Amino acid sequence: MNIQGKNVFVTGSTRGLGKAIALAFAEAGANIVLNGRKEISEELINEIKAYGVNCIGISGDIIDFDTAGKMLEEAENSLGSVDILVNNAGVTKDKLLLRMSPEDFEQCIQINLNGTFNMTQHAIKRMMKRRSGRIINISSVVGLIGNVGQANYAASKAGIIGFSKSVAREAAARGITCNVIAPGFIETEMTDVLSDKIKEQTKSQIPLQCYGQAEDVAKAAVFLAESPYITGQVLNVDGGLVMHG
Secondary structure, eight states: OOOTTOEEEETTOSSHHHHHHHHHHHHTTOEEEEEESSOOOHHHHHHHHTTTSOEEEEEOOTTSHHHHHHHHHHHHHHHSOOOEEEEOOOOOOOOOGGGOOHHHHHHHIIIIIIHHHHHHHHHHHHHHHHTOEEEEEEOOTHHHHOOTTOHHHHHHHHHHHHHHHHHHHHHGGGTEEEEEEEEOSBOSHHHHTSOHHHHHHHHTTSTTOSOBOHHHHHHHHHHHHHOTTOOSOEEEESTTSSOOO
16 A cells, blocks of 8 residues: 555554654655544644644544544544554553452453454444555554563453454455554653663563664554555564564
């Protein structure tokens, strides 16, 4: 798919990975729908528009099925078809399993997995009618290998992988691809709060001996959007942390 002039909806795109993904698509010439639970700032919208593309902000909570549908409808009324959906919004609620409350577990599932389902189902109905579309879901290497204190997060991210592979099989005949990006340790606000000791310990597990950048994940998203013959795949962006034989 030539993404220049296409419309991209990125959930959770006001900061971090989501913002980097939105900027990368804008740099490639795509129009952007920014999304978050709070109102989208004009400053961020103008930052995207500086690339010479159109950009709108739509606030709303992806965990509500009807809200997800209304947000996509609003996007299409403003820009036209949503050609590419990037399901990026997510949360962590880290605790050891013995201390994890049902609410901690449920919140990760609701936002990370159910939110992905809500947005994807509403988007894919429209894409199937047009016989074209790209769905890119952001998971995590934790969904592949697990992690201490993240049983809830790992479950939600592993669910995204299984969900995406099923969507890829169902939608392929209509020209729609669905792929997953599994980031490893990426420099974000979450890693900024880690102590130097923890940072060194985690870096020692990575063959490339460094954290990734949000832009690394963003470039992977653009690559998958442009690729017509890749679907149902998990692309690890992790410095070699997880290698499959």
